[in-house]
Amino acid sequence: MAENTNIHENYKRKKNKEEMKQQVITFALMIVFTLIAFGMVKADLSKLFVIPILLVLAAVQVGFQLYYFMHMSHKGHEMPALMIYAGAFVAFMTVLTLSVLIWW
Amino acid sequence: MSDQTLNPETMPEQPERATLEGKNKFLGFWFFLGGETVLFASLFGTYLALRNSTNDGPGSEELFGLELVFVMTMLLLTSSLTSVYAMYHMKNNSFGKMQLWLGVTVLLGLGFLGCELFEFYHYIHGEGFTLRSSAFGSAFYTLVGFHGGHVTFGLLWIIALMVRNAKRGLNLYNAPKFYIASLYWHFIDVVWVFIFTVVYLMGVI
Numbered sequence: 001m002a003e004n005t006n007i008h009e010n011y012k013r014k015k016n017k018e019e020m021k022q023q024v025i026t027f028a029l030m031i032v033f034t035l036i037a038f039g040m041v042k043a044d045l046s047k048l049f050v051i052p053i054l055l056v057l058a059a060v061q062v063g064f065q066l067y068y069f070m071h072m073s074h075k076g077h078e079m080p081a082l083m084i085y086a087g088a089f090v091a092f093m094t095v096l097t098l099s100v101l102i103w104w
Numbered sequence: 105m106s107d108q109t110l111n112p113e114t115m116p117e118q119p120e121r122a123t124l125e126g127k128n129k130f131l132g133f134w135f136f137l138g139g140e141t142v143l144f145a146s147l148f149g150t151y152l153a154l155r156n157s158t159n160d161g162p163g164s165e166e167l168f169g170l171e172l173v174f175v176m177t178m179l180l181l182t183s184s185l186t187s188v189y190a191m192y193h194m195k196n197n198s199f200g201k202m203q204l205w206l207g208v209t210v211l212l213g214l215g216f217l218g219c220e221l222f223e224f225y226h227y228i229h230g231e232g233f234t235l236r237s238s239a240f241g242s243a244f245y246t247l248v249g250f251h252g253g254h255v256t257f258g259l260l261w262i263i264a265l266m267v268r269n270a271k272r273g274l275n276l277y278n279a280p281k282f283y284i285a286s287l288y289w290h291f292i293d294v295v296w297v298f299i300f301t302v303v304y305l306m307g308v309i
Contacts, residue, residue: 012117012195012196013196016192016195016196019192020188020189020192023185023188023192024185027181027184027185027188030181031178031181034174034177034178034181037300037301037305038170038174038305041170041305041308041309042170047309050309051306051309054301054305054306055301057301058297058298058301058302061297062294062297062298065184065290065293065294065297066290066294069184069185069188069290069293070287070290070291076121079131079134080130080131080134080137083134083135083137083138084134084137084138084141086138087137087138087139087140087141087142088141090141090142090145091141091142091144091145091148092145094142094145094146094149095145095148095149095152096149097149098146098149098150098152098153099149099152099153101153102153
């Protein structure tokens with residue numbers, strides 16, 4: 001029995017360690033995205049070119065944060081996904097409404 | 105049962121969701137985060153609508169310096185990783201290491217907050233840019249200040265958990281508490297990603 005627990009425990013630790021490795025890679029990518037974003041703004045490129053790329057970089061970073069750092073890629077995260085996507089949808093509509101209001 | 109300190113034999117794979125209370129906390133907290141998303145979206149929308157209404161005062165291009173914002177971004181991003189480390193040690197049932205990494209997270213968060221206070225102080229006393237200067241000023245301080253308020257609350261929350269549970273060790277009663285505090289801390293970083301992109305980078309471009 002004790003031996004069994006040990007094997008289970010070792011397996012669990014190994015799995016956790018592998019996940020942690022993934023998290024560190026995610027972190028490195030997030031740093032790279034941040035550097036690209038700041039670098040592009042410093043480089044004085046065309047506004048119409050930079051802004052969409054900045055927004056995409058931000059969206060990918062947030063995805064990393066949610067799926068890896070906040071574990072949404074794990075099992076049993078259907079309700080969290082529903083809630084955060086519903087929130088993101090309403091958020092999008094809110095920002096759209098408030099931005100469109102000032103067009104005229 | 106849930107108050108007993110865990111050992112490798114009683115440690116479930118997901119200590120944060122092993123009890124009904126933990127499951128409820130987990131679901132309720134994600135529901136709250138969905139609501140927070142909408143709250144911050146309305147502040148972002150307001151900022152986007154008002155950012156050019158400077159009332160002849162300084163605009164975003166003259167005010168913002170990217171160096172400090174870059175340092176703040178790195179501090180907060182790193183603190184996000186250290187809180188992942190803390191949760192890693194929680195799942196491995198090493199309470200001491202979890203406390204240590206939470207401590208590092210708190211220090212990085214304090215560094216971030218210090219930078220933000222310095223930035224606001226500089227705007228107010230150096231540039232004369234305040235909450236009442238213009239619609240842009242109101243929208244800026246409300247949005248960025250609200251995020252700073254979240255950072256402050258998150259720090260107090262994590263410190264309170266660390267102190268309160270220092271002598272208890274890890275159990276199924278407090279594991280969900282640590283877990284949702286770390287979720288909150290990641291969410292603060294999610295909001296900051298949009299702040300440095302939309303407010304600062306798009307403000308100086």
